[in-house]
Each structure stands twice: as C-alpha cells, then as structure tokens.
Amino acid sequence: MMAWRTEQMAESAIGIELGVVAAYLVLALSVGIVGYRLTGSDAEDYYLASRSLGTIVLLFTTFATLLSAFTFFGGPNLTYGAGPEWILVMGLMDGILFAILWYVIGYRQWLVGERHGYVTLGEMLGDRFASARLRYLVAGVSLFWLFPYIMLQQMGAGEALVGLTSGAVPYWAGAALITVFMIIYVAASGLRGVAWTDTLQGIFMLGIIWIAVAWVLSSAGGMDSVSTALATSNPEFLSLGGGLYSPQWMISTAVTIAFGVTMFPQINQRFFVAKSATVLKRSFTLWPILVLLLFVPAFLLGSWAAGLGISVPSGSNVIPVLLTEYTPAWFAALVVAGAMAAMMSSSDSMLLSGSSYLTRDIYRPLINPTASTSREGWIGRFGVAGFALATFAASLFRPGTLVEIGDTAFGGFAQLTLPVLIALYWSQTTRQGMFAGIAGSQVFYLLHVFIPSTTIAGVTVFGSTYLTWDFALYGIVLSLVLTVGVSLITTAGADEQTEAFAVGSRSQSRAD
Amino acid sequence: MTRYQRDYIWIGVFAVLVTFAIPWFLWGNTVTFGGLPVWLWWHIGWMCIAAVAFAAFTRNAWDRGMDVPITGADDGMEDRADG
Numbered sequence: 001m002m003a004w005r006t007e008q009m010a011e012s013a014i015g016i017e018l019g020v021v022a023a024y025l026v027l028a029l030s031v032g033i034v035g036y037r038l039t040g041s042d043a044e045d046y047y048l049a050s051r052s053l054g055t056i057v058l059l060f061t062t063f064a065t066l067l068s069a070f071t072f073f074g075g076p077n078l079t080y081g082a083g084p085e086w087i088l089v090m091g092l093m094d095g096i097l098f099a100i101l102w103y104v105i106g107y108r109q110w111l112v113g114e115r116h117g118y119v120t121l122g123e124m125l126g127d128r129f130a131s132a133r134l135r136y137l138v139a140g141v142s143l144f145w146l147f148p149y150i151m152l153q154q155m156g157a158g159e160a161l162v163g164l165t166s167g168a169v170p171y172w173a174g175a176a177l178i179t180v181f182m183i184i185y186v187a188a189s190g191l192r193g194v195a196w197t198d199t200l201q202g203i204f205m206l207g208i209i210w211i212a213v214a215w216v217l218s219s220a221g222g223m224d225s226v227s228t229a230l231a232t233s234n235p236e237f238l239s240l241g242g243g244l245y246s247p248q249w250m251i252s253t254a255v256t257i258a259f260g261v262t263m264f265p266q267i268n269q270r271f272f273v274a275k276s277a278t279v280l281k282r283s284f285t286l287w288p289i290l291v292l293l294l295f296v297p298a299f300l301l302g303s304w305a306a307g308l309g310i311s312v313p314s315g316s317n318v319i320p321v322l323l324t325e326y327t328p329a330w331f332a333a334l335v336v337a338g339a340m341a342a343m344m345s346s347s348d349s350m351l352l353s354g355s356s357y358l359t360r361d362i363y364r365p366l367i368n369p370t371a372s373t374s375r376e377g378w379i380g381r382f383g384v385a386g387f388a389l390a391t392f393a394a395s396l397f398r399p400g401t402l403v404e405i406g407d408t409a410f411g412g413f414a415q416l417t418l419p420v421l422i423a424l425y426w427s428q429t430t431r432q433g434m435f436a437g438i439a440g441s442q443v444f445y446l447l448h449v450f451i452p453s454t455t456i457a458g459v460t461v462f463g464s465t466y467l468t469w470d471f472a473l474y475g476i477v478l479s480l481v482l483t484v485g486v487s488l489i490t491t492a493g494a495d496e497q498t499e500a501f502a503v504g505s506r507s508q509s510r511a512d
Numbered sequence: 513m514t515r516y517q518r519d520y521i522w523i524g525v526f527a528v529l530v531t532f533a534i535p536w537f538l539w540g541n542t543v544t545f546g547g548l549p550v551w552l553w554w555h556i557g558w559m560c561i562a563a564v565a566f567a568a569f570t571r572n573a574w575d576r577g578m579d580v581p582i583t584g585a586d587d588g589m590e591d592r593a594d595g
Contacts, residue, residue: 088555092533095559099566100526108578227547239542240535240551250534281570288559288566296556300548 014165017333021161024337025181028344031200032185032193053273057195059283061349062270063290064198064205068149068346069156072339073317074402075295076302080310080318082244083237084303089254090295095288097258102284105262105417106271108424110280112501113272120353121268122361125423129431130495132365137435138416139361141442142265145412146354147391149264152405153343154178154395156317159402163312163320164336171315172396179392181344186351187381194348201342206293208338212323212331213297219326220308230307237303252470253407259417259476260410265353266346315398351388355380408449411472415441418476419483427498429483432490437483445475522573529562 053061071090079086109124118124121142126135154175161174185193220226236242261267274280298319305312305322312318319339323332359380364371371379399405419437423429448471453463466474492498535554543550 084549084552087552088534091555091559092530096529096533096562099562100530103569104577111578223547227544231544235542238544238549239540240549241539247534247536247539277574281574285563285566285570288562292556292559296552 013329014168016329017164017336018169020330020333021164021337021340024334024341025177025344028197028201028341029181029185029188031197032348033188034193034196053195053270053279054275055279055282057199058270058274058279059286059290060202061195061198062267062283063294064202064342064345064349068406069153069160069339069343069402070149070406071295072298072342073156073160073319074152074406075299076305076319077312077317077401078244078403079299079302080306080312083234083242084299085240085245085250087295087299088240089250090299091288091291092250093254093258094261094295095291097254098261099284099287101258101262101417102280102287105421105424107277107280108501109268109271110274110277112424116500119269119272120357120360121263121265121420122357125420125434126361128423128497128500129434130493130497131431131434134431134434134438135361136366137438139357141416141438142263142357142413143354143387145409146265146350147387147394148405149409150347150350150354150388151391151395152402152409153182153347154392155398155405156343156402157340158395159315159317160320160336160340163316164324164333166324167313171398175392175395178340178344178347179388182347182351183385183388185344186348186355186384194345194352197341197345198349201338201345205338205342206290208335209294209297209301212327212335213301215331216301216304216322216326220304226304226307229309230304233307233309234303237306246468248465248468249470252473256414256470256472256476257407257410259414260412263413263416263420264350265357266349269353269356317402347388351384354387355384358383411470411475412442412445412449414472415445415475415479418480422480422483422487424501426484426487427502428487428492430487430490430492431496433483433485433487436486437479440482441475441479444478445472448475518573519576522569522576525565525569529558529565533558533562 075086075090109121112118112124116124116127118127120139122135122138125138126132157178158171158173158175161169161177162171217223217226220229231238241247274283301322302318305318308322308326310318310322310325312321320332320336323335359376363379363383364376368375400408416438419434419441422437423434448462448464451462453460455461464471533555535551535558538551538554541549541551545553
C-alpha cells in the first residue's frame, strides 16, 4: 500500500516536472515566433537584426549564449567534485579577460564592420586579405569546433531530465526534445527572436538561481550549517587551490576559454550587431557584475551539495539532484526548464551563426554565387537541421564529460584569436602569415586532441600538458609565432587591402 | 600627462586587474568569513572594482589604441600626435 502510494506520488511529481518543462519551452518558442513576425526577410535582418541591438539586449544575448550547459551543469559538477575555485577561474576568464577582449577585438571589429558592412569573421578576413580560401578556412574551422559545443547542449539537456525525473525520462529523450525545439526555433526565428528570448532567459535565470540559493539554504538550516557541513565533509574545498586547481591549470583554462569565447561564431557575430559604441561601452562595464551575480550562486550550490552529502548518480548533474532534494518538485522543474531553455537559446544562437557562416562564407561563394536570398535562407535552415541532427547523433555516444568537451571546443576556437587580433592591428600581416598561423595552430591542436599521448625518448608528446601547461596554450603561442614570422618573411599580395582594417586617422589620410 | 603616458597607465590597470583576479597571495588559505572563504570575498570585491575601472575607462579613455579620435571627456583638448 505504502509502496503503491509512493509510486503514485512519484508519478504525479514527474507529471508536474514534465509539464513545467514543456510549458516553459513552448513559452520561449512563442516569444521567438513573435520575433520572427517582426523580422524582415533579408539576411542582414535575419542574422544581425539590422545591427540594431541595444545595451540590455546585446548584453543579455551575449551573456545568454554563454549560459550553456557548460556553465549551468558542467560548472556546478566541477565545483561539486573539486571545490569552488572554479568561480575564480570563471571570474578571471569571463569577468576580466573576456571584457578586455570585448574592447580590443570586439570594438575594433565593430568599427571595421560598420565601415565595410561585414556580417561574419570569415568575410572580414577574406576581404582584407583578398583570399576566398582564407574565408573558407576560417568558416570551416569555426563550424568544426561548433559541432562539439552544440552536442554539449544536447548532452546537458538529456542529463538534466534524467536528474530531474530520477531516470524516468531516458537520456536520449531529453537530448531529442531539445534538438526538436532547437530546429523549430531557429527555422522560425532570426537573431531578433533569439535576442529577445535570450534577454528574457537571462533575467529569469539570474532571478531564479538566487531564489534557488535562498531555498536550499533555508531548507538546509542556513548558511552557517551549510558552511559547517562543507568544512566537515570536504575541508579542502575551503582552501584556495589544491587537487585539480593548480595555478597552471587555472591560468591555462581561463586564458584558453576567454580567447575561445571571442572566436565563437555566435559571440563574434555579436560584435557586428551593436547599435552604437555606447551600447558596447555599457556592456563592457556590466560584464564583471553579471558574472558575479550568476556564477557565484550557481557554483556555490555545486560545492554545498558536496557538503550536504548529495550523491549524484553517474550520468546526471548535481544541480537538478540537489534541487529535487531540497525544493518542491515544481521549483526544481522550473530551474531545469530555465536552464534547458537557456541551453536551447544558446544553441540557437550558435546554429544561427553557424548557418550564416555556412551560407555566406561557403555556400554562396563556393557553390552558388547567384543564389537568391530566399534560396540562401532555405539552405541555411536545412543546414541548421542537418547540423543539429548530426550533433544529436553524436551526443548519444557521450564522448566525455561536459567540461571536457566544452574545454576542447573552446581550445579549438582559441587558436584563431591571436591571428585575428594581429590582423586587426598590424597592417603588415600578410595572407601567407594568416594561413600559416591559423592552419599551423589547428593542425597542432587537432593532433593533440586526437592522437593518444606517447613517450618518445623519455619525452611525452601529444599529452594534455607540456611542463604542466595545457597544450592549447602552446598552440596559441604557435599561432602568434607563425602569423608574425611568416608575415615578416613574405610580402603582401598586390590585391591585399592592407588598410582595410585601419579605422580613423590612417584610413582618412589614405582617402585624402 | 601626455597621451602615451595615459595609455601606459591603462595598460597597467588592466594588467593588475588580470593578475589579481585570482588572489595568489591567499593560496592555501582556509579562513572563512560569514560562511564563505575569504578568497571568495576577494573575488566579489575584485569584480566590483573591475566594473568601476571599466566604467572609468569607458568615460575617459574609450577609443584608446583604436586610431580614431578619443571620445573621452578629458581628452577632448589633446593634440593628436600620431594623426
């Protein structure tokens, strides 16, 4: 009798949980469709919302694309297992380094993009260096590393529903659910729709994560008892450093991810969409504050869960399990729904940017230069659907943890950052220099990702670190050396527009 | 103060913000305050300081290094040496 009743209660809780998740996803979808109604049919509006995004929308849409499974589920999992120092890594990475890159690369790209009307990174570089091949290379590399990051969102969603429903909803079903929503959403909406939902999600998630902290703290007996529990069960968590957290690891991770984020298609494309410089300035200032408001509570929850003795079944995430334990079913479901919707909108931004790379940088110049804009639009939408289905298929194999996969993707993008930075500021950069820097560092990085480490004559090669520093950092240095070195020994082709990235005085004096 | 000196000051400010985003001098420290480790409080304070520094940068030094006329209020009268 008792067992039957418990089972019935569990079933009704799962009904509530799934109802909340479904309702939230449908709500997010409808906001996107309203955005679509207001979207023009041309590519500039579909991909860039006619370069009209204001401060709040730009800030949140950039921020929300960072609110992925990596931050929401991967981060707390990491602080659950290794201690809360991840907060410091994310603070350095997103609060400071990324803000500086936002100015140094982002604002510069905005100035250049505004002058020449660029929509993608590949287009900008291809035009400057008069090289269609460079454009394909940049677009191809970006799409390649986008693949694992979208897969990561599907894995996160699958794991989230497993954790929320204690396994009643299988992993593949959660991953499939978010895939379907992603495809409908991107097909039905453009950047305007994505930006609107991103803003709503960002505000919603900021609010709800603090409510979650308050709820868990009050159910668990307050800050003091939670803190004491953590000090008893995992005293090493309160001490700065130790275990996973070595200075080398913290610096490597922060630098690699901050550099990588800058070259993410959906983030990089945001650099072209601000309405004015004022919008960029305000976003730049607010960056560390948003990081503080979101990451501190989210990651502390992960560490507190360790102190509270929460056990996380393998293949699920700590946040849903913790909330199911300490808050009512509907609230836990709401947080998971919010996180899933955030992952959905972050995947949508990625897919949308990915599709603009595909159509503008590869399909149109390489396959069909005379394609009509509506044909281009359909190619983009089919491309999105195909890409999302392929990442879904790959997500079923679960090739690593959320943090591992995210880190690998970020590292791949990070190899692009210094060549782009150099090209933006140094007018003597040559086409050969860019090819050497981008292709050389990608080859180096790919070899290290895919070739198992081996020891040759006492030296380990293709391992995860050299002299305790991550191989991704060596790749970044290699990209710098190759871009500058090869540019110095080659001369620019006559067709290269060496002054295309000069903004202000230099280009004015050229015009005189 | 010349424009270049100001440039170097801002580079210095950013370098300090990056360097101490992780409080290396608290390495291994286990002291807590109000239930949270002291190094976490450092992080909270540091992010606020960074926001204030960034706000000052946008007011006084935005466009620095971009080769366009500097829009900051107190730089309006400066001669552009590299024009």
